[in-house]
Amino acid sequence: xxxxxxxxxxxxKGIEDVQAFLSHKNELSIEVFNGDLDKYEISDSxxxxxxxxxQGKFGTFVTEVMDDSIIDLIIDNMIANxxxxxxxxxxxxxxxxxxxxxxxxxxxxxxxxxxAAEKIAAVKELDGLLHKAxxxxxxxxxxxxxxxxxxxxxxTKGLKLYNKVNSAYLGxxxxxxxxxxQRTGFDxxxxxxxxxxxxxxxxxxxxxxxxxxxxxKPIASNNYEIILRRDALAILLATFQNVFSADAVQxxxxxxxxxLSETIGSELVTIVDDPFLKKSSSSRSFxxxxxxxxxxxxxxxxxxxxxxxNLNTAKKDGLSTTGNGFSGSVSFINMKMISGNDTMEAxxxxxxxxxxxxNLQGSHAGANTVSGDFSLQASGFVIKDGKIGAPVALVxxxxxxxxxxxxxxxxGDDSKTSFYGVTCPSVKVKxxxxxxx
Amino acid sequence: xxxxxxxxxxxxxxxxxxxxxFAEVYTEDxxxxxxxxxxxxxxxxxxxxxxxxxxxxxxxxxxxxxxxNSKNPDDLLKLASDLSxxxxxxxxxxxxxxxxxxxGTHHKxxxxxxxxxQETKVALMQRAYKAAKEYDEVIQQVSVNLSDWVQNVxxxxxxxxxxxxxxxxIRFYVSAIAGKDGMMxxxxxxxxxxxxxxYFDTECNVEETAIKAxxxxxxxLFADECPSGVMAVILNNEFGGVIFHxxxxxxxEATSVSKNASVFCGKLGTVVASPIVNAIDDGTIENxxxxxxxxxEGYPQQRRVLIENGVLKTYMVDLLNTRRMDHKPTGSSxxxxxxxxxTSRMSNTFIDNGTSTFEEIIKATEYGLFAxxxxxxxxxxxxxxxxxxxxEGYMVRNGKIAEPVRGASxxxxxxxxxxxxxxxxxxLERARGMCGSASGSIPADxxxxxxxxxxxxxxxxKGAK
Numbered sequence: 001x002x003x004x005x006x007x008x009x010x011x012x013k014g015i016e017d018v019q020a021f022l023s024h025k026n027e028l029s030i031e032v033f034n035g036d037l038d039k040y041e042i043s044d045s046x047x048x049x050x051x052x053x054x055q056g057k058f059g060t061f062v063t064e065v066m067d068d069s070i071i072d073l074i075i076d077n078m079i080a081n082x083x084x085x086x087x088x089x090x091x092x093x094x095x096x097x098x099x100x101x102x103x104x105x106x107x108x109x110x111x112x113x114x115x116a117a118e119k120i121a122a123v124k125e126l127d128g129l130l131h132k133a134x135x136x137x138x139x140x141x142x143x144x145x146x147x148x149x150x151x152x153x154x155x156t157k158g159l160k161l162y163n164k165v166n167s168a169y170l171g172x173x174x175x176x177x178x179x180x181x182q183r184t185g186f187d188x189x190x191x192x193x194x195x196x197x198x199x200x201x202x203x204x205x206x207x208x209x210x211x212x213x214x215x216x217k218p219i220a221s222n223n224y225e226i227i228l229r230r231d232a233l234a235i236l237l238a239t240f241q242n243v244f245s246a247d248a249v250q251x252x253x254x255x256x257x258x259x260l261s262e263t264i265g266s267e268l269v270t271i272v273d274d275p276f277l278k279k280s281s282s283s284r285s286f287x288x289x290x291x292x293x294x295x296x297x298x299x300x301x302x303x304x305x306x307x308x309x310n311l312n313t314a315k316k317d318g319l320s321t322t323g324n325g326f327s328g329s330v331s332f333i334n335m336k337m338i339s340g341n342d343t344m345e346a347x348x349x350x351x352x353x354x355x356x357x358x359n360l361q362g363s364h365a366g367a368n369t370v371s372g373d374f375s376l377q378a379s380g381f382v383i384k385d386g387k388i389g390a391p392v393a394l395v396x397x398x399x400x401x402x403x404x405x406x407x408x409x410x411x412g413d414d415s416k417t418s419f420y421g422v423t424c425p426s427v428k429v430k431x432x433x434x435x436x437x
Numbered sequence: 438x439x440x441x442x443x444x445x446x447x448x449x450x451x452x453x454x455x456x457x458x459f460a461e462v463y464t465e466d467x468x469x470x471x472x473x474x475x476x477x478x479x480x481x482x483x484x485x486x487x488x489x490x491x492x493x494x495x496x497x498x499x500x501x502x503x504x505x506n507s508k509n510p511d512d513l514l515k516l517a518s519d520l521s522x523x524x525x526x527x528x529x530x531x532x533x534x535x536x537x538x539x540x541g542t543h544h545k546x547x548x549x550x551x552x553x554x555q556e557t558k559v560a561l562m563q564r565a566y567k568a569a570k571e572y573d574e575v576i577q578q579v580s581v582n583l584s585d586w587v588q589n590v591x592x593x594x595x596x597x598x599x600x601x602x603x604x605x606x607i608r609f610y611v612s613a614i615a616g617k618d619g620m621m622x623x624x625x626x627x628x629x630x631x632x633x634x635x636y637f638d639t640e641c642n643v644e645e646t647a648i649k650a651x652x653x654x655x656x657x658l659f660a661d662e663c664p665s666g667v668m669a670v671i672l673n674n675e676f677g678g679v680i681f682h683x684x685x686x687x688x689x690e691a692t693s694v695s696k697n698a699s700v701f702c703g704k705l706g707t708v709v710a711s712p713i714v715n716a717i718d719d720g721t722i723e724n725x726x727x728x729x730x731x732x733x734e735g736y737p738q739q740r741r742v743l744i745e746n747g748v749l750k751t752y753m754v755d756l757l758n759t760r761r762m763d764h765k766p767t768g769s770s771x772x773x774x775x776x777x778x779x780t781s782r783m784s785n786t787f788i789d790n791g792t793s794t795f796e797e798i799i800k801a802t803e804y805g806l807f808a809x810x811x812x813x814x815x816x817x818x819x820x821x822x823x824x825x826x827x828x829e830g831y832m833v834r835n836g837k838i839a840e841p842v843r844g845a846s847x848x849x850x851x852x853x854x855x856x857x858x859x860x861x862x863x864x865l866e867r868a869r870g871m872c873g874s875a876s877g878s879i880p881a882d883x884x885x886x887x888x889x890x891x892x893x894x895x896x897x898x899k900g901a902k
């Protein structure tokens with residue numbers, strides 16, 4: 001689409017300023033099921049989000065039709081949408097920052113250039129390794145997916161920014177079975193450097209997760225000392241990400257409302273947003289509003305220091321944006337909990353009777369981001385006299401997000417980025433009610 | 438017409454040239470609108486035009502899929518050619534001739550969303566806002582969302598299927614937050630339909646919807662924490678049906694059955710539930726939220742009796758999965774959009790009426806939880822373990838509904854729970870949901886009469902009784 005023509009026609013119809021956000025995506029995904037290539041998908045798609053200010057209000061239209069014939073429809077819809085907006089929010093189109101960090105390594109051409117046949121071969125090899133790893137592996141679904149995304153942001157204030165990212169993941173789900181039980185193992189690794197994939201290590205990890213869980217049973221209901229393994233903690237943190245959004249806070253939809261400068265966690269807890277995190281495909285130098293992104297501490301040693309802002313929420317609070325304006329709202333770029341010094345062994349050794357939680361489910365339904373209450377299905381292992389014991393499944397853990405942060409008594413040294421986009425270590429929690437038998 | 442018939446024929450022919458034995462062209466054009474009202478003000482109003490073509494080729498069990506936004510014949514033929522490279526038979530020419538397009542007309546729409554002014558929609562939302570806000574002084578925040586879309590699809594395949602239909606959906610969602618002394622609780626109601634805006638003149642009363650949401654929020658604000666433990670649970674009608682959807686429905690989809698990954702594999706014709714259980718997935722219900730004229734492979738939607746008197750009668754199977762299974766297709770193929778290859782999915786799924794009454798079930802329960810409103814949940818199809826949350830619950834003591842409780846979740850196993858249903862009432866109602874799975878997020882109804890599960894693990898903060 002001719003963006004200059006769009007801008008020009010919009011001005012003629014009384015739209016003061018316009019911003020176009022054009023994204024283009026190429027995807028490849030491959031699935032192998034029990035040794036055979038089962039799925040192969042390719043795609044090429046674009047979308048254009050146009051936001052214009054009409055009589056002081058934003059009108060938005062999204063289109064996947066890219067030819068100039070749609071320009072009139074875009075403009076008419078923007079105006080119709082702007083006309084019904086009556087919130088006092090100020091509509092701002094940004095002229096740009098002086099400086100934008102350069103985020104390196106977001107796009108690796110070698111990944112895109114690598115032959116599809118080699119990618120298929122790697123998925124098949126992983127599939128073979130999974131079946132070989134243990135005779136109890138009955139089913140394996142192995143998958144590879146790769147995305148290349150370009151973004152062009154351009155507005156009538158003269159700002160023009162461009163970004164290109166690619167990323168791939170390789171992983172699998174297995175079903176393992178013995179005479180008495182059936183369990184699943186699942187994991188994947190994300191990178192844009194194909195050499196990072198360690199197939200045998202990945203296969204072992206996935207199979208081990210399933211095998212170790214065979215025979216898992218509920219434990220007696222009680223309050224237990226808990227270790228949340230890093231991937232389980234990541235699920236919980238991801239679930240409550242939105243409570244840090246100033247948009248949610250200002251609308252009364254966040255449990256962190258009115259808690260700035262207050263202690264909301266143990267002093268071991270520091271949570272940051274790191275837009276420049278290496279090897280994260282979410283890393284970027286500008287947000288969807290064209291503002292420069294920055295590194296910031298949200299919780300520092302247990303104290304809530306800031307919310308995440310976009311232009312509008314910052315203006316309302318008399319602050320500057322934190323560069324977190326995405327998809328018309330506010331969100332984290334890379335949520336990260338700073339790791340501590342405790343090893344997993346040391347944390348385990350400190351517990352006589354407890355529970356190591358390795359997975360949590362139901363976070364979309366069993367967690368309330370307004371009250372902070374959660375009640376989630378958990379699985380993991382009994383901790384007995386400092387050692388990992390029998391596998392546990394079908395129990396629930398209940399709690400409250402703030403109480404949990406306050407009850408963290410040890411922070412691990414084993415930080416990793418999970419596929420939920422959250423980077424965190426394992427932690428030890430004083431006590432949580434577990435409901436089982 | 439979204440694409441010229443001759444172009445579709447050319448795309449299919451090109452797709453089959455290198456050995457694929459099946460090719461399908463799915464074209465979609467959608468106009469959608471979403472309005473968000475918070476605290477009485479319209480904060481956001483978006484609309485969107487979606488267009489794309491999804492192309493699927495298969496040879497035996499192996500299938501490939503690709504999609505593009507482009508309407509340009511050269512781009513579409515290139516996509517066909519790129520995908521066909523996955524197959525390697527000798528070049529051949531397969532003549533493809535489509536007949537007259539079949540138009541689906543079962544679900545009538547009187548007031549098309551495209552003809553409704555944004556201001557009219559806002560007026561409905563303001564009414565809901567006012568009703569919820571004025572319900573009680575503890576209601577601190579109310580948000581109302583109204584979204585609608587009109588989707589036109591054309592589906593054609595190498596077997597000669599060639600169909601089209603217009604699918605209209607409207608979803609109205611009211612969320613209320615009640616707060617007091619730093620404590621906050623939410624309540625939500627989300628009616629929806631596959632009709633036009635006549636829905637708000639007939640079936641949907643916006644004020645009643647809003648008040649229901651506000652009432653839940655207020656009730657939960659003053660509720661005690663739910664005790665945990667194994668107990669009898671009475672699941673209410675409407676959205677209570679999410680238990681069957683999550684715990685059993687997903688495991689009856691070919692997606693998991695065909696790969697031998699479901700606990701219901703090999704169970705056709707056997708007893709899988711208590712004999713009082715009858716379960717149905719019906720994609721033909723007029724203007725049903727999960728209904729359509731055709732499934733997303735272009736075959737007529739059907740009414741499927743899944744479980745009859747406790748015996749498993751059928752799985753839900755899409756055309757391509759019949760290649761993995763000895764099972765007839767059931768018209769169950771669905772997808773979110775052209776960006777997804779279709780697969781077998783639920784439509785409007787519900788447990789049918791039983792012979793008890795609501796009052797009888799309560800009266801027969803000495804101690805347990807009455808889950809008046811369910812939240813969402815999820816299931817691991819590999820072993821059937823599920824969990825879901827209770828958004829409005831009450832304790833039942835001595836055959837009477839007692840105090841409200843919050844924070845409850847139910848944890849169990851799909852294969853197991855069906856046998857534990859020991860009473861079913863006669864008050865079947867369905868409710869709207871969005872179901873996310875392999876082929877994306879799609880509208881799906883859940884439903885059931887009020888029923889009792891004699892024992893299930895309840896998770897709550899209060900600890901065991």
